[in-house]
Amino acid sequence: MCGIIGVIDRTRERMDGTGIRAALSEMNERGSGEGAGYAAYGAFPDFRDYYAIHIFFDNLHETKPRVEEELSKWGVIEYDEAIPTYEQASLRKVHIPWRFFFRPDPHLMPRSITPEDDVVMHLVMKVNTTIPGALVFASGKNVAVFKASGWPDEVADFYRIQDYKGYLWMGHNRYPTNTPGWWGGAHPFNLLNWSVVHNGEITSYGTNRRYIESYGYQCTMYTDTEVVAYLFDLLVRRHGLSIETAVKALAPPFWDEIDRMPEKEREIFRAIRLAYGSALMNGPFAIVVANEESMVGFTDRIKLRPLVYGVKGNRLYISSEEAAIRTMEPDVEEITMPKAGEPIIGRYVA
Amino acid sequence: MVNPVRIDAKGMHYTPLNRAIREAVASGATEIILDHVMGQRFIADGLRGEVTIAIHGVPGGDLGMFMSGPTCIVYGNCEHAPGNTMDAGQIIIHGNAGDAVAHSMRGGKIFVRDNIGYRGGIHMKQYLEKRPILIIGGSARAFLGEYMAGGLILVLGRDRGRPEIDRGIGSGIHGGMIVIRGGVNEENLGVGATMSELSREEIAGITPLIREFIGHFGLDSADFLNDRYFKVIPSSARPFASKYTWEV
Numbered sequence: 001m002c003g004i005i006g007v008i009d010r011t012r013e014r015m016d017g018t019g020i021r022a023a024l025s026e027m028n029e030r031g032s033g034e035g036a037g038y039a040a041y042g043a044f045p046d047f048r049d050y051y052a053i054h055i056f057f058d059n060l061h062e063t064k065p066r067v068e069e070e071l072s073k074w075g076v077i078e079y080d081e082a083i084p085t086y087e088q089a090s091l092r093k094v095h096i097p098w099r100f101f102f103r104p105d106p107h108l109m110p111r112s113i114t115p116e117d118d119v120v121m122h123l124v125m126k127v128n129t130t131i132p133g134a135l136v137f138a139s140g141k142n143v144a145v146f147k148a149s150g151w152p153d154e155v156a157d158f159y160r161i162q163d164y165k166g167y168l169w170m171g172h173n174r175y176p177t178n179t180p181g182w183w184g185g186a187h188p189f190n191l192l193n194w195s196v197v198h199n200g201e202i203t204s205y206g207t208n209r210r211y212i213e214s215y216g217y218q219c220t221m222y223t224d225t226e227v228v229a230y231l232f233d234l235l236v237r238r239h240g241l242s243i244e245t246a247v248k249a250l251a252p253p254f255w256d257e258i259d260r261m262p263e264k265e266r267e268i269f270r271a272i273r274l275a276y277g278s279a280l281m282n283g284p285f286a287i288v289v290a291n292e293e294s295m296v297g298f299t300d301r302i303k304l305r306p307l308v309y310g311v312k313g314n315r316l317y318i319s320s321e322e323a324a325i326r327t328m329e330p331d332v333e334e335i336t337m338p339k340a341g342e343p344i345i346g347r348y349v350a
Numbered sequence: 351m352v353n354p355v356r357i358d359a360k361g362m363h364y365t366p367l368n369r370a371i372r373e374a375v376a377s378g379a380t381e382i383i384l385d386h387v388m389g390q391r392f393i394a395d396g397l398r399g400e401v402t403i404a405i406h407g408v409p410g411g412d413l414g415m416f417m418s419g420p421t422c423i424v425y426g427n428c429e430h431a432p433g434n435t436m437d438a439g440q441i442i443i444h445g446n447a448g449d450a451v452a453h454s455m456r457g458g459k460i461f462v463r464d465n466i467g468y469r470g471g472i473h474m475k476q477y478l479e480k481r482p483i484l485i486i487g488g489s490a491r492a493f494l495g496e497y498m499a500g501g502l503i504l505v506l507g508r509d510r511g512r513p514e515i516d517r518g519i520g521s522g523i524h525g526g527m528i529v530i531r532g533g534v535n536e537e538n539l540g541v542g543a544t545m546s547e548l549s550r551e552e553i554a555g556i557t558p559l560i561r562e563f564i565g566h567f568g569l570d571s572a573d574f575l576n577d578r579y580f581k582v583i584p585s586s587a588r589p590f591a592s593k594y595t596w597e598v
Contacts, residue, residue, distance in 0.1 A: 026388065302493070303467070306448060306467075323389025335427060
C-alpha cells in the first residue's frame with residue numbers, strides 16, 4: 001500500500017511544493033514513514049538546458065571525485081552544489097544529496113538518434129554499477145527530485161520543497177513491503193525526463209528486469225518500480241511508441257477482449273502483445289508517469305489498486321484518493337475513476 | 351444533552367474523530383453531523399446503536415466497517431470499501447463510491463446514488479435472517495459480486511436504462527443474487543455464473559427495495575419500474591465442486 005499523486009498544468013504555469021506536500025500528507029495512512037518523495041518539472045529555469053544529475057553520496061572525499069572524473073569524460077559539469085537540506089527532528093541524513101548540472105558531448109555517441117540522452121543514460125548506469133557509495137537518482141533536464149526515508153511532510157521540509165516551483169509535480173508516500181525502505185528505494189524513480197510513482201507491486205519484475213537489462217539498463221535500486229521508468233524510456237524514447245501505445249504494451253487487454261475487437265484493432269493489439277510480451281507488467285499497480293510534456297496515470301488490467309482523477313481549469317490531478325486531490329484543489333470538478341488499464345493523460349499545450 | 355451533536359472534522363485524525371462519535375452515542379445522541387470530513391478512514395467502525403450520522407465531505411476507506419445498527423448518510427463520494435463486513439444498519443451515499451463496496455458485508459443495506467468501482471459486493475454472505483443488500487443507482491465496474499456467497503446486489507443503471515458493467519460479473523459466485531436492470535452481455539458473466547430474466551413475482555419482490563432507493567434520493571419511480579430485470583446466480587448448487595477436489 002502506498003499513496004501517489006500527480007498534477008500537471010497544461011499551460012506550464014508553475015506551482016510551489018506547498019499543495020502537494022499537504023495532499024501527500026493526507027494519505028499518511030498509506031505510508032509507513034520509510035520513504036517519501038517528490039518530483040518537480042520546471043524547477044531549474046536557470047539551468048533548463050542542462051541535465052540535472054542528482055546523486056546520493058555516502059561520502060564526498062572518496063566517491064565524488066570518481067563521479068566527477070566519469071562525468072568529465074563525457075561532457076562538461078557547468079555547476080554543481082549540495083542540494084540544500086534542513087535538519088528535521090526525526091529524519092536521519094544518511095546520504096549527502098548533490099546535484100550536477102551537466103552538458104554531455106553528443107559527438108561521443110555517434111550512432112544514437114538521441115546522443116545526449118544516451119550519454120547520460122550510460123553515465124547513470126556506469127556510476128550506479130561501478131562506484132560504490134554513489135547513487136544517481138535523477139538525471140532529467142529541468143527536473144528536480146526530492147526523496148528520503150521519512151514521512152511526506154518531513155521529506156518536504158527536509159528539502160524545503162515550498163522553495164521550488166514546477167508546472168508538473170508528483171509525490172509518493174511509501175509503505176515498503178518486499179524490500180527494506182531506503183533513500184534509493186523511495187519514489188519517484190527517475191531516468192532522464194521520466195519520473196514514476198507507483199502503488200502496488202510488479203510481480204512480473206523478474207521477466208521485466210531481464211528484458212530491460214538486455215537493452216543496457218541496470219537495476220540497482222532493490223525494488224520493482226525502477227523497471228517502469230526504464231520501460232517507458234525504452235518504449236517511448238528509443239522505440240518511438242506513443243504514450244498510449246506504451247501503456248497498452250505494459251497493461252494490455254486480455255486475449256478474449258482482443259479476439260472480440262474489429263479486425264484492424266485486433267491486429268494492432270496482437271502485434272503489441274507479441275512484440276512486448278516481456279514488457280507486460282503483472283500484479284497489482286496504480287502508476288503515474290511523467291515526462292517534460294505529459295503526465296499519464298494507469299492501473300493494472302484488473303484494477304487491484306485505487307486511482308482517480310479530476311480536472312480544475314488547466315490542471316489535471318491524478319491520485320490514489322479523492323481526498324488528496326481535494327486537499328490540493330478543493331474546487332476540483334468531478335472526480336472520476338479511470339477504467340482498468342486505460343491511460344489518463346494530461347499534456348502540456350504550447 | 352445536545353441533539354444533534356455537530357463535530358467539525360477539519361484536520362482531525364480518525365482516532366479522535368471516532369472517539370468523539372462514540373462519546374456522543376454513549377451520551378445518548380441519536381443524530382450526529384460531521385462537517386469537513388476529508389479522507390478520514392474507519393468512520394463509525396464497529397459502532398452500535400440507534401444513531402444517524404450525516405457525513406459532509408469525503409470519508410476515507412472502510413466507512414462503517416463492522417458497524418451494527420447505525421445509519422450513515424454521506425453527502426459526497428466514498429473511497430474504498432464502505433460497509434466492509436458491516437453487520438446491520440444502513441449506509442446511504444449521495445455520490446459515487448470506490449472499489450470493493452460492501453466487501454464481505456453480512457447484514458444491513460447500502461444505497462449508492464451513482465456509480466461504484468471494481469469488485470462491488472465481493473464475498474457478500476448471508477446466514478438465517480442476516481441478508482445484506484447493496485443497491486447501486488448507476489453502473490458498477492468489473493468483478494461485481496466476485497466470490498459472492500449470499501445477499502443481494504441490485505444495479506439500476508440510472509440515466510442509461512441499462513448499467514454498464516465490464517467483465518467477470520459474479521466470478522466465483524456460489525450464493526446470493528445479482529439483479530441487473532436490462533441484463534448484461536453473456537461474455538461479461540464470470541466463471542460459474544449464469545443469467546436469467548426475473549419473473550413478475552420476483553420483480554414484485556424487489557420493488558419495495560427500488561422504492562426505498564428512490565425515496566432516499568428523491569428520484570422518479572417511473573424511471574425504474576416497469577422494466578425488465580435479470581438475475582445473475584451460481585450456475586449450480588456447487589459450481590466449483592470439482593475445481594479443487596473430485597468426488598467419486
